[in-house]
Amino acid sequence: xxxxxxxxxxxxxxxxMVAARDAFLxxxxxxxxxxxxxxxxxxxxxxxxxxxxxxxTGHYLRAVLDALxxxxxxxxxxxxxxxxxxxxxxxxxxAVVADAWRELPVHDGTAALVLNVFAPRNGPELRRxxxxxxxxxxxxxTPAHLASLVRELDLLTVDERKDERLHEALDPHFTLLGRExxxxxxxxxxxxLAQLVGMGPSAWSARTTALPEDFKTTVSVSLTRxxxx
Ligand SMILES: C[S@@+](CC[C@H](N)C(=O)[O-])C[C@H]1O[C@@H](n2cnc3c(N)ncnc32)[C@H](O)[C@@H]1O
Numbered sequence: 001x002x003x004x005x006x007x008x009x010x011x012x013x014x015x016x017m018v019a020a021r022d023a024f025l026x027x028x029x030x031x032x033x034x035x036x037x038x039x040x041x042x043x044x045x046x047x048x049x050x051x052x053x054x055x056x057t058g059h060y061l062r063a064v065l066d067a068l069x070x071x072x073x074x075x076x077x078x079x080x081x082x083x084x085x086x087x088x089x090x091x092x093x094x095a096v097v098a099d100a101w102r103e104l105p106v107h108d109g110t111a112a113l114v115l116n117v118f119a120p121r122n123g124p125e126l127r128r129x130x131x132x133x134x135x136x137x138x139x140x141x142t143p144a145h146l147a148s149l150v151r152e153l154d155l156l157t158v159d160e161r162k163d164e165r166l167h168e169a170l171d172p173h174f175t176l177l178g179r180e181x182x183x184x185x186x187x188x189x190x191x192x193l194a195q196l197v198g199m200g201p202s203a204w205s206a207r208t209t210a211l212p213e214d215f216k217t218t219v220s221v222s223l224t225r226x227x228x229x
Pocket of ligand 1: 021025057060078079098
């Protein structure tokens with residue numbers, strides 16, 4: 001289903017980018033992030049669904065729903081290619097094409113848990129759709145995330161002020177509950193390196209073929225939990 005207003009032009013993830021993301025995530029290279037999200041979800045929650053904003057292929061929502069057998073989940077994503085894959089990722093996932101910077105197509109307070117993994121954060125809307133006793137879980141890259149790859153290939157760098165900006169966007173609406181770092185070494189091999197680069201915003205410029213097959217990098221993300229104010 002698409003809820004995009006007509007007449008607007010959006011820059012969306014292409015079919016190729018989404019396919020690269022699906023292949024890379026499906027091979028398990030980010031499984032520690034899925035596990036951290038599933039652990040964060042295993043706590044008392046109010047009634048309601050699990051919403052994944054900018055949820056891509058549904059990879060992380062699937063892991064969370066496996067940990068929460070009584071919940072249904074919804075992926076909202078701007079890319080129809082992502083939403084199509086997400087709708088097939090799990091029997092309890094529904095997917096909607098929608099713009100996270102606009103009013104979300106979700107009633108007030110109906111989400112018990114909202115996930116946001118490397119995706120746009122619209123503070124007021126995240127707050128509106130979340131149940132007053134629900135939780136928001138946000139995953140962001142730290143400056144160490146894929147640092148050696150970024151250096152080698154001259155990719156877009158992680159904004160050093162990202163943490164600060166995360167708080168600026170969410171502080172008026174949420175109280176911080178806790179934060180953990182998920183960090184580990186990764187040597188995915190040539191094909192997966194190409195997928196990793198191909199799924200990101202530098203898809204057009206990167207050259208992975210020059211890298212050795214055993215090239216190592218570091219996965220480093222913050223997982224932050226919030227409660228609505
Ligand atoms: C870096 S990807 C992360 C996808 C997924 N959360 C994951 O980690 O696999 C960012 C996602 O946000 C989506 N996105 C970008 N801008 C968006 C917007 N304005 N509204 C909704 N989704 C958006 C993209 O299509 C993409 O699927």
